[in-house]
Amino acid sequence: MSRILQKLMAMYEAMRKHFGHRAWWPSQDGADTPEGKLEICLGAILTQNTSWRNVEAALDNLRAAGRLSLTDIDAMPPEQLAELIRPAGYFNVKARRLKDFAAAVRAAAGDDVAGFLDRPAETLREELLAIRGVGLETADSMILYAAGKPSFVVDAYTFRILVRHGLIGFDDDYASVKALFESSLPDDVALWNDFHAQLVETGKRFCKKRRPQCDGCPLEPFEHDPEAGMEYL
């Protein structure tokens, strides 16, 4: 139990030493403003199975068109919204998901995104998961990065890195991996924020799907097997 904590923190320190502080959406970027919170939520949906670079292009299109608001997204025809978010891929599906999200938030809190997010993490999580298009990872991303509340985000990189380092089995589900982090790590939003960002950076750069590049990886000194669960990850 405490051995897991030691190992996780050692891995975190190694990643952070290599990449520097990677915490996404610092307050300088306006993450604490209502507009910033909305943008993070929309981005969380747009980035599903999609690189962030392409999400930025979609958000830029929405901003340039002056439609980066809950009311506009709620009112816009799905075809028109799809055209604006085209660079993010899956644009027909995601247009519907953005509209479902906007409608759900408006129904629950009017146009007050911050108000919608301002409730206990557990309650907010249930509320988010009830929205079609918001799954486990997307909900946790919104809670951690937009609401600024503790909810550890587990993604494909997290699975891959932990499996290859023997900390979980490839058959472990989302909830158990999430619980591993949340029960081991100190309850610290800033830490969970940066930890997830470090895992993503490590996964993108080194712990790749097909051809893991262990050379130079900050986690290379830790016991690992780059072939572990290859056919499932």
Add this chain to the structure above:
DNA sequence: ATCCTGAGCG
């Protein structure tokens, strides 16, 4: 050709 900070449907 492969992958990207997935999720819903049949």
Add this chain to the structure above:
DNA sequence: CGCTCGGGAT
């Protein structure tokens, strides 16, 4: 469980 959605970067 397997399939689908998709443009953009490498």
